[in-house]
Amino acid sequence: MTQSITPELRQWAQQQIAAGVSREALYQAMLSSGWRVEAASQVLTQLEQPAAHWVAAPRTPTALPKEGVPEPDLSAGRSVLEIDGHSVKVLLALQHPRVVVFGGFMTDAECDALAEAARGRLSRSETVATADEGSEVNAARTSEGMFFERGETELCARIEQRIARLLRWPVTHGEGLQVLRYRRGAEYLPHYDYFDPKHASSAAILKRGGQRVGTLVMYLNTPPVGGATVFPDIKLDVMAIKGNAVFFSYDRPDPGTLTLHGGAPVQEGEKWVATKWMREGAFE
Numbered sequence: 001m002t003q004s005i006t007p008e009l010r011q012w013a014q015q016q017i018a019a020g021v022s023r024e025a026l027y028q029a030m031l032s033s034g035w036r037v038e039a040a041s042q043v044l045t046q047l048e049q050p051a052a053h054w055v056a057a058p059r060t061p062t063a064l065p066k067e068g069v070p071e072p073d074l075s076a077g078r079s080v081l082e083i084d085g086h087s088v089k090v091l092l093a094l095q096h097p098r099v100v101v102f103g104g105f106m107t108d109a110e111c112d113a114l115a116e117a118a119r120g121r122l123s124r125s126e127t128v129a130t131a132d133e134g135s136e137v138n139a140a141r142t143s144e145g146m147f148f149e150r151g152e153t154e155l156c157a158r159i160e161q162r163i164a165r166l167l168r169w170p171v172t173h174g175e176g177l178q179v180l181r182y183r184r185g186a187e188y189l190p191h192y193d194y195f196d197p198k199h200a201s202s203a204a205i206l207k208r209g210g211q212r213v214g215t216l217v218m219y220l221n222t223p224p225v226g227g228a229t230v231f232p233d234i235k236l237d238v239m240a241i242k243g244n245a246v247f248f249s250y251d252r253p254d255p256g257t258l259t260l261h262g263g264a265p266v267q268e269g270e271k272w273v274a275t276k277w278m279r280e281g282a283f284e
C-alpha cells in the first residue's frame with residue numbers, strides 16, 4: 001500500500017481533529033486501516049506545521065550517519081536543530097565520549113502526557129541478569145519502570161520520529177521507549193547500556209537488532225534536588241531538566257568508550273525519565 005500524504009488525506013485528518021477526534025484515536029484508526037506507524041505519525045505531525053513544511057509523500061527513510069552510530073548533524077557549529085517543527089537546542093557537545101545535551105527536545109505537555117501514560121504500568125525495574133538467562137530485580141536500580149511498544153501511541157510514535165530525525169538513526173533500529181520513575185532516594189548506579197558479550201544472556205538478546213550503539217535519556221520533569229545523569233569516567237553531571245535530553249553513543253561494547261553512566265540519587269521529589277536505546281540493526 002502506498003501511503004502518500006495527499007492534500008485530501010491531510011484535509012480529512014484536519015476535519016477529524018476539528019470535529020473533536022483525538023490525535024490518539026485518529027492514529028489508532030489509521031494503524032487499524034493498514035497505515036504504517038511512521039507514515040501515520042508523519043501525517044499527524046505535519047498537521048501542526050506551516051503548510052510550507054508539508055511534504056507530498058513520506059520522506060525517504062532516515063539516512064544513517066557515516067560513523068555507524070547515531071549522530072546528530074552538528075556541522076557548521078549549529079546550535080539549534082529544526083526537527084519536525086521543534087527547535088532543539090544544542091547545549092553541550094563532547095567528542096569523546098560522544099555526549100550531546102539537548103535543550104527543549106520535548107514540550108512540557110509531551111513530558112506530562114508521556115509520564116501519565118506510563119504511570120499505571122510502572123513496576124520495580126529489572127536489569128539483565130549476570131549469571132543466567134532473563135532479567136532480575138537488581139539493588140543497583142531502585143527506580144520503577146515500564147516499556148512502551150514502539151509506535152504504541154501517537155505520542156510515542158511522534159517522539160520516536162523526532163529522535164530518528166535528530167540522531168539520524170531509523171525508527172526501526174530503536175527499542176520501544178522506556179519510562180522510569182525514581183522516588184526520593186532512588187538511583188541507578190553507574191553502568192554501561194551495551195550488552196556485555198561475556199554475559200550468558202547477551203547472545204539471545206543480541207539476536208534481535210544486535211548491540212545497542214546509542215542512548216537518549218529524556219527528562220520528563222525537573223527533580224527539585226538531585227537526580228543528575230552522571231558520567232564518572234569523565235566527571236560530567238548532566239542536570240535533569242524537564243524537556244531536555246542527553247545523548248551518548250558507543251561504537252563497541254567496551255569500557256574504553258567511556259560511557260559509564262548512572263542516575264544520581266534523587267534527594268527531593270521524584271525524577272521521571274524516558275530512555276530510547278538504539279541498536280545497530282533493525283529491532284523487529
Ligand SMILES: O=C(O)CCC(=O)C(=O)O
Nearest residue numbers: 217228229262263273275
Ligand atoms: O536516569 C538517568 O539519568 C539514567 C538512566 C539510564 O542510565 C538508563 O535508562 O539506562
Ligand SMILES: [Fe+2]
Nearest residue numbers: 191192193261
Ligand atoms: Fe543507562
